Amino acid sequence: MVNGFIILFGLTMLYLSATSRIVAHIRLLIAQGILLFLICCCGYHHMDLLNFGFLAIETLVFKGIVIPWFLYRVLRKTHSNRDVAANIPHFYCLVISSVILLAGFLVSEYFVSSMKLISPMFFGVSVATIIISLWLITIKHKIISNVIEFITMENGIFLLSLSVAKEMPMLVNMGVLLDVFIAVYILGLFVNVINKEFNDLEVSNLSDLKDYENND
Amino acid sequence: MISTLLIFPIIACILTLLIKNRKFNTFLVGLYAVVHFVITVLLTLGYGEKSVPYFAVDNTNLIFLIILSLVFLMVAVYNAGYVKNFEFPDKKISHYSFMILVFVLSMTGTLLSTDLGLAWVLVEATTLSSAYLIYFNKTKHSIEAAWKYVFICSIGIALAFVGIILLNISTGAVNSLSFAELYSHAGQFDLNWLKIAFVFMLFGFGAKMGLAPVHFWLPDAHSEAPSPISALLSACLLNSAFLVIVRVFKILDLAGCADYARLMLLVMGFLSLFVTAVFVYHIKNYKRMLAYSSIENMGILAIGTALGGAAFYAVILHLIGHSLAKASFFLTSGNVLELYGTKRIKSVNGLIKADSKTGWLWVTSFLAICAFPTSVLFISEFLMIKQMIIEHKFVLCALFVILLTIILYGLGRVVIKTAFGNVSDDKAKVIADNKHKVNICMYIPQFVMLVIVFVLGVYIPPFLNNIIKLAIGGF
Numbered sequence: 001m002v003n004g005f006i007i008l009f010g011l012t013m014l015y016l017s018a019t020s021r022i023v024a025h026i027r028l029l030i031a032q033g034i035l036l037f038l039i040c041c042c043g044y045h046h047m048d049l050l051n052f053g054f055l056a057i058e059t060l061v062f063k064g065i066v067i068p069w070f071l072y073r074v075l076r077k078t079h080s081n082r083d084v085a086a087n088i089p090h091f092y093c094l095v096i097s098s099v100i101l102l103a104g105f106l107v108s109e110y111f112v113s114s115m116k117l118i119s120p121m122f123f124g125v126s127v128a129t130i131i132i133s134l135w136l137i138t139i140k141h142k143i144i145s146n147v148i149e150f151i152t153m154e155n156g157i158f159l160l161s162l163s164v165a166k167e168m169p170m171l172v173n174m175g176v177l178l179d180v181f182i183a184v185y186i187l188g189l190f191v192n193v194i195n196k197e198f199n200d201l202e203v204s205n206l207s208d209l210k211d212y213e214n215n216d
Numbered sequence: 217m218i219s220t221l222l223i224f225p226i227i228a229c230i231l232t233l234l235i236k237n238r239k240f241n242t243f244l245v246g247l248y249a250v251v252h253f254v255i256t257v258l259l260t261l262g263y264g265e266k267s268v269p270y271f272a273v274d275n276t277n278l279i280f281l282i283i284l285s286l287v288f289l290m291v292a293v294y295n296a297g298y299v300k301n302f303e304f305p306d307k308k309i310s311h312y313s314f315m316i317l318v319f320v321l322s323m324t325g326t327l328l329s330t331d332l333g334l335a336w337v338l339v340e341a342t343t344l345s346s347a348y349l350i351y352f353n354k355t356k357h358s359i360e361a362a363w364k365y366v367f368i369c370s371i372g373i374a375l376a377f378v379g380i381i382l383l384n385i386s387t388g389a390v391n392s393l394s395f396a397e398l399y400s401h402a403g404q405f406d407l408n409w410l411k412i413a414f415v416f417m418l419f420g421f422g423a424k425m426g427l428a429p430v431h432f433w434l435p436d437a438h439s440e441a442p443s444p445i446s447a448l449l450s451a452c453l454l455n456s457a458f459l460v461i462v463r464v465f466k467i468l469d470l471a472g473c474a475d476y477a478r479l480m481l482l483v484m485g486f487l488s489l490f491v492t493a494v495f496v497y498h499i500k501n502y503k504r505m506l507a508y509s510s511i512e513n514m515g516i517l518a519i520g521t522a523l524g525g526a527a528f529y530a531v532i533l534h535l536i537g538h539s540l541a542k543a544s545f546f547l548t549s550g551n552v553l554e555l556y557g558t559k560r561i562k563s564v565n566g567l568i569k570a571d572s573k574t575g576w577l578w579v580t581s582f583l584a585i586c587a588f589p590t591s592v593l594f595i596s597e598f599l600m601i602k603q604m605i606i607e608h609k610f611v612l613c614a615l616f617v618i619l620l621t622i623i624l625y626g627l628g629r630v631v632i633k634t635a636f637g638n639v640s641d642d643k644a645k646v647i648a649d650n651k652h653k654v655n656i657c658m659y660i661p662q663f664v665m666l667v668i669v670f671v672l673g674v675y676i677p678p679f680l681n682n683i684i685k686l687a688i689g690g691f
Contacts, residue, residue, distance in 0.1 A: 130378065134371070143363070150370065157374055161381050169393060175337030176377065182344050183370045190351075190363050197356055206360045209436045211495050211504060 002042035003121050009035045009159065010101050010125040013132045016152060017097040018090050020082050022075055025148045026068050032155050033064025039162060051170060058177050063158075067151060067184055074188045075144065078195040083142040093139070097132050104128030122163030129156030142201045143194060147187045154180050217264030218271050218328060221255050224248060225321040232314045238306045241313035242299050248317060249292035252324070256285035260683070271328040276690025279532055279683055280327045280459050283539045286668075287451045288320055290661035294547050295444045297657025301554060312352060318345040319448065326456040332393040335460050336373065336380060339424055342453055343369040350441040361433075361440035368433040369424055376420020382413035383467075395463055402470035410468065411476055417464050418480055424457035426514045427484045428491040435495075438507035439559065443550025446503065450510045451543035455535060458517055462691055465521060469691075474524075481522035486612075488515025489619040496626035501559045503549055505630055506542065509585060512623050513538040516597070519616070521691065523603045528688045530599035533672075537592035540669045541584035544662040548577045552634070554653045557646055561630050566639040570647045571654065575635050577662045582631040584666055586624045590673030 012028050012035070019025065037059040040052065047055070075081075088096075108124030133153035137146050191201065198205040228244045235241075258264055259273050260282060266273050273281065295316075302309060322341035329335040343366060351362035380393065386409030390401045423430040438446045461481075468477040492512035499505045513534070520531035551574040556564050568575030587593040597620070604613040639647065676684075 137371075146367065150367070150374075153371070153374060157377055157381070160378060164381055164384050169331075169333060172331075172333030172337065172393065175334065175340075179337055179340040179344070179373075183340070183366065186344055186347055186366055187363075187370075190359065190366065193351075193359055194363065197359055206363055209357055209360055209364075209440070211435070211499055211501075 002039055005035050005038045005042065006121050006125050006159075009039070009155075010104075010128060013101065013129050013152065014094060014097050016149075017093040017132065017136060020090065022081060022083060022142070022144060022148070023072075025145065026071050026075065029068045029071070029148065029151055029155075030064050032152065033059055033062075033068070036063060036155060036158060036162075039159070043162065051173075054170065054173060058173070059158075062177060062181060063151075063155065067181070070185065070188055071144070071148065074191050077192060078144065078201060080142055080144060080195075080201045083140055083145045087139045087141075093136075096135070100132050100135070101125070101128045104131070119163060122159060126156045126160035126163060129153070129159065141203055143203055143206070144191050144201055146203070147184065147191065150187070151180075151184060217255050217259055218266075218268050218273065221252060221324055221328075222271065222321065224251050225317040229314050229317050232310045232317065236306050236310040238299065238302075238309045241306075241310045242296055245313050245316050246292045246296055248320065249289045252320070253285045253289045256281050260679075267330070270331055270334055271325070272330045273328060274330075274690070275683075275686035276462070277327045277459060279535070279687045280455055281324070282683070283455060283536060284320075284323060284327060284452045287447065287539055287543045287665075290543060290665055291444045291447050291547070293657055294447075294550070294661045297655045298442070298444055298550060300655065301653045311348065315345050315348045316445075316448075319349065320452075323452050323456045327459055330394055330396065332380060332383070332395060332398065332460075332463070334393075335463075336377060339376075339421065339457060339460060340370070340373045342456065343373065343424070346437075346441075346445065346449060346453065349445045350437050352442055352445070353440070355440075358440040361436040365433045365437040368430075372420045372423025372430060374420070375423075376417050379413045379416030379418075379420055382409055382416060386410040386413055395467075398467050399470055402467050403472070405467075405471045407471060407473055410471055411473060414464060414468055414477055415480065418461060418477075418484070421457045421460045421464075422484060425454050425461060426457075426488075426511050427518055428488040428511060428515070429484075431488065431491065431511050434511060435504045435507040438510065438546075439501055439503035443503075443546055443553065446506075446549070447543040447546040450507070450546055451539040454510060454514055455539060458514070458535070461518075462521065466690060478522040478524065481518045482612075485515040485518030485522060486615065486619075488512060488518065489616070489623070493619045493622040493626070496623055499626070499630070500561055502552070502561050502564065502630060502634065503546075503559050505561075505627065506545055506549060509545075509623070509627060510538075510542060512620075513542070513585075516600070520596075520600050523600060523607065523609075524691075525603055525606075527600050527603040528691045529684060530596040530603070531691070532684045532687055533592055533599070533676075534596035536672065537584070537596060537669055540665040541581060541591065541593065544577070544665040544669075545581035545585055547658070547662050548574060548581050551654050551658055552578065554658075555647050555650050556643065557650060561634060563643070564634040565643065566637045567635045569637075570639050570644075571651065573659050574654065577659065577666070579631060579635050580666050581662065582627060584669045586627060587620075590670050592669055592672035595673055 012032055016028055040055045104124035104127050108120035130153050133149045136149045195201055225248050228248055232241045322338045322345055325338040326335050347362050347366045350365055351358050386406040426434040465477050468474055488511050492508045496508045517531055520527040567578055584591045587597050
């Protein structure tokens, strides 16, 4: 059961790399939030109630509702619907992401299975998610896409932390949630500000500060 | 004591939000600086309780706390003069003061935290609070700098969290992230996972510390932030990230794979020196130049940590010297910016003639940062070179000296060009208009810090020597 959810989570990353509509990306964040919640539910038997409740709120409310809602609002304000001019065509994006995902499975199967603490499936998918997100950040042209990929990377890290059979201390979990939430909030505010100042959301606007040029 | 250090700014923050008055808000920042300094002095003298849950003062972080406290006090004095020149509404000043308070609070928390997870959370909090301060001037360039800063540091810190998770895997039966627990069980950790975890944490916290090749946010952020903030970023923020790296390094040392960690630190340290040597030579903006100099000095700290032995003593001396000298340099650059209204090196000439006090502070700060005797940085760099020779690392020693010389030339060229010579007529008019903006508060802090830097080069008081020697135990 849990493996099915994890594979679905991995597939959402393929969908992310193959589509260009930003609304679809935000819906995908909702899907990821719900999947993470389901994965938490499957591991409920070795958690205490407090921790489980916290994780449920984190995944379902924050990752599934608050952050996507906030991004959706930013999107409506900035009127940017597509990230069309990616450096690499979507088909190749899909191929490369699939290869990374496959590599994640293989690596975890060969190297991690000796460790009893973590499940290889968790480990492979989460590492692949982190790498795919980082890679997508480098090729996308709209800064709002960068924010979305930052969140998918955080989701990948969250999955990795679930894969550790031991739990992180509650305090750390709460701090991480708070920081990520504020980071997304601040990045969202900056998206608005950048949109106002430059009239669009191209990353290329933000390459003016250089060593060899005179900037005041 | 410690709880006052952490609770006072929260109350002050609420007050800044309630009462939006320029003088009152600046006063609160100053008051926190004084409270911070007094409490740090009391803690140093051994008064008050040394630990509360999750936070504690130990031998290692005491010296970091003293530096933070002193620099913050000096920056607060400078800030009192600096804020007078702001032509912004009171509401914005209150946000500015609020963010400074949160920023210093999160840095203090990072230094004092006894738990790796909590330190991580607070390091991320420093990023978020200083982002607004970098964006404060609301120009296109400051947006760009702030965006890069938040984005690069958040990703770096996220990778550091991956490192923490991997560390958690390597710890086996130990289910805790407190440094004390990690230190006491370090011998039982799984070394392979520990090594991978260290790579992630070094890159994550290294991004925050400004080590090459993950330093890209640093020149932009330092050059676009208001000068008091640049001073805090360079002299305090980088140190707090360094402390976390030192703590993690200690875990690897106790686990028996220090050589691996040393190699990584050495590579990143030399890469930082190399990057600075390459870029500082063609630089067109004097605040960026100072930012690159910070990267260089962080590189030196990493190299010193990698060398070990007597170099640990040098690292702490370097930490003190760099923080004070660089804070003074950045604050003086604020004066230059007020006077000339530009950050271009090309447009700044004859600083000593324009304003002799700023000019000489500028030159003296340069002498302090380039390790001119009797600057304490001279002693620290000398000790590091000595350590390299003792360990028969002659190639590294030669590389170190050559890179430092290139950087010295790069900095020296700019400082001599800007400080000496004559002021052109059109600039003279601008300076005459702006001269009233530079008030007495904007000279004293630099003077005090430079005096400390140059005196420490000749005489290190026994109590400070004692603190430094105790701090070495944490490396």
